Amino acid sequence: MTATTVPQPVRRGGLVQSFRKHTATWIAAAVCVFLTLMIGVAAGPTQFVNTLVTGGMWALMSVGLALIFGVMNIPHFAHGESFMIGAMVAYFVYTPLNALVQKHPNGVLIALVPFVSMAVATLAGALLGLLVDRLLFAPLRRRSREGWVMNAFLLTVGLSFVLVNGATLTIGPNFRGVPRYFDVPPLQFLGVRVTVDRVVAFAIAIVVIAILWVFLQRSNTGRAIRAVSQDESGAQMVGINLEGIQMLTFSLATATAALAGASLLFMFPAYPTVGLKPLYFSWYVVMLVGMGNVPGAIIGGFIVALLQTATQQFVGMAWEDVIPTALMIALLLVAPSGIFGSDVKGIQEQ
Amino acid sequence: MLEIKAVDAGYDFLQVLWDVSLNVEEREFVALVGPNGAGKTTTLRTVAGLLKPMSGSVIFGGKSIAGLKVHEITRMGIAYVSEGLNLFTNMTVYENLLLGAYASHDKKQRDDSLAYVFHLFPRMEERSKQLAGLMSGGERKMLAIGRGIMSNPRLLLVDEPSLGLAPYLAHEVFHALRALNEKGVTILLVEQNVHITLEITHRAYVLEQGRVALEGPSRDLKQNEYVRKAYMGI
Numbered sequence: 085m086t087a088t089t090v091p092q093p094v095r096r097g098g099l100v101q102s103f104r105k106h107t108a109t110w111i112a113a114a115v116c117v118f119l120t121l122m123i124g125v126a127a128g129p130t131q132f133v134n135t136l137v138t139g140g141m142w143a144l145m146s147v148g149l150a151l152i153f154g155v156m157n158i159p160h161f162a163h164g165e166s167f168m169i170g171a172m173v174a175y176f177v178y179t180p181l182n183a184l185v186q187k188h189p190n191g192v193l194i195a196l197v198p199f200v201s202m203a204v205a206t207l208a209g210a211l212l213g214l215l216v217d218r219l220l221f222a223p224l225r226r227r228s229r230e231g232w233v234m235n236a237f238l239l240t241v242g243l244s245f246v247l248v249n250g251a252t253l254t255i256g257p258n259f260r261g262v263p264r265y266f267d268v269p270p271l272q273f274l275g276v277r278v279t280v281d282r283v284v285a286f287a288i289a290i291v292v293i294a295i296l297w298v299f300l301q302r303s304n305t306g307r308a309i310r311a312v313s314q315d316e317s318g319a320q321m322v323g324i325n326l327e328g329i330q331m332l333t334f335s336l337a338t339a340t341a342a343l344a345g346a347s348l349l350f351m352f353p354a355y356p357t358v359g360l361k362p363l364y365f366s367w368y369v370v371m372l373v374g375m376g377n378v379p380g381a382i383i384g385g386f387i388v389a390l391l392q393t394a395t396q397q398f399v400g401m402a403w404e405d406v407i408p409t410a411l412m413i414a415l416l417l418v419a420p421s422g423i424f425g426s427d428v429k430g431i432q433e434q
Numbered sequence: 435m436l437e438i439k440a441v442d443a444g445y446d447f448l449q450v451l452w453d454v455s456l457n458v459e460e461r462e463f464v465a466l467v468g469p470n471g472a473g474k475t476t477t478l479r480t481v482a483g484l485l486k487p488m489s490g491s492v493i494f495g496g497k498s499i500a501g502l503k504v505h506e507i508t509r510m511g512i513a514y515v516s517e518g519l520n521l522f523t524n525m526t527v528y529e530n531l532l533l534g535a536y537a538s539h540d541k542k543q544r545d546d547s548l549a550y551v552f553h554l555f556p557r558m559e560e561r562s563k564q565l566a567g568l569m570s571g572g573e574r575k576m577l578a579i580g581r582g583i584m585s586n587p588r589l590l591l592v593d594e595p596s597l598g599l600a601p602y603l604a605h606e607v608f609h610a611l612r613a614l615n616e617k618g619v620t621i622l623l624v625e626q627n628v629h630i631t632l633e634i635t636h637r638a639y640v641l642e643q644g645r646v647a648l649e650g651p652s653r654d655l656k657q658n659e660y661v662r663k664a665y666m667g668i
């Protein structure tokens with residue numbers, strides 16, 4: 085049994101060919117470079133920092149959304165409420181703890197309190213995800229074979245209503261925010277002043293995304309998560325416990341959204357409908373790059389943030405939501421499967 | 435080792451298998467042949483747990499496995515290489531093989547299995563960094579079988595490995611299955627190519643319209659007047 089060597093076809097005009105095949109990707113890349121340059125010229129590095137912080141947050145939200153769609157085929161419209169609950173938990177943990185620590189000032193403790201709050205919020209998110217999967221999606225999965233995507237979608241919309249109104253009923257509609265987590269002077273680098281809160285929020289987003297990425301690529305369990313998103317039957321056939329993976333994925337995604345809400349409490353105060361904007365923007369990201377495409381969602385988060393910054397800079401603050409959305413609609417007309425495409429099973433089957 | 439007793443199975447209102455009984459002994463190489471729609475794939479799916487039998491029992495290694503979940507059955511030592519292969523097309527060949535050993539936590543066992551798969555299909559080693567979806571049909575079959583071997587199964591169920599393959603590739607696949615069986619893996623093979631199948635297997639069942647029509651040592655079935663006429667065109 086000798087392996088025959090197959091002559092590889094000679095590749096000509098690699099770039100041209102690549103452009104033909106990935107037109108949308110190339111155009112998106114060109115637009116991004118152009119916008120970055122324009123922003124750099126017109127506004128200087130401060131806006132870069134804003135773009136990075138916002139981008140990190142959209143990426144964190146979108147990765148969860150992409151995972152949930154890819155692995156479980158759920159168009160999750162209650163993802164914003166995970167953000168909201170993260171923010172709420174962080175607020176209710178941070179405020180009393182901080183008051184307590186301020187009585188006996190200690191530098192280390194004061195710096196630790198925000199991180200403790202975020203950790204508690206993340207755990208609360210993980211628990212919420214676990215409960216929602218077990219109590220809502222698991223029973224639905226047993227009952228619904230046809231029309232799963234529609235049923236799951238309606239369930240998440242209902243869940244969103246229940247959580248938002250439940251929060252209004254029990255906690256009230258007031259804004260509960262913190263002016264800042266870290267009461268220290270802003271950092272200076274490259275002539276830009278950045279508050280420590282922003283630096284921390286960005287660092288958390290990047291670190292969490294990096295850990296998630298390595299986990300998905302390198303670990304056995306991460307590989308199993310990707311396997312389920314690519315072929316559910318195949319995954320079961322190699323001995324992967326489907327229910328366990330779905331539970332883990334949903335819990336993980338909810339936890340990252342909650343962490344996003346917690347780490348951005350200084351920007352978005354906690355109130356029942358605070359999750360709407362993060363929800364919409366993470367959906368833009370996921371649709372823009374291709375539903376269920378996880379690495380795409382990371383890049384997409386920054387692309388959407390760039391679009392927002394550019395709109396603020398050149399058109400006006402009020403257009404921030406309008407222009408990125410309009411661009412997205414235009415793009416979907418040209419490239420319906422998003423700029424990076426997707427090979428999630430749900431997309432191919434439906 | 436595997437005992438299927440009086441199994442009825444099917445899809446919703448369409449019953450495909452009627453009172454099917456068959457057994458596979460340890461280290462045996464058994465074939466399931468028959469025309470399209472006879473229920474060969476349905477039988478394998480029932481054993482693998484993708485389909486619950488309507489009645490009857492499926493016993494593996496002395497334990498009833500009817501109604502267990504697919505991954506539980508896999509972890510008991512049954513690997514299923516489906517006709518559609520169910521590969522993870524957007525992962526590399528290497529990752530697909532690693533996932534084949536997902537349920538086993540024995541690292542040495544995994545490395546041994548990997549070495550064996552590479553020995554059996556040298557092409558898998560050459561292509562180990564390629565995406566599974568970008569491979570040719572024959573290579574994908576080999577990968578699917580290789581992935582099945584990675585779990586170090588006691589029983590391997592293989593569905594139509596020669597379908598859509600050029601004759602020399604089909605030959606290569608059959609050769610590998612034979613080698614695998616000689617190494618001690620029990621195999622239940624579903625195949626349309628009756629000629630080669632009866633050549634390499636120990637025993638065979640002929641399934642027709644969801645019932646076992648004939649059974650016996652492959653050598654005898656090859657001489658059987660009916661089989662020769664209906665399936666080998668002689």
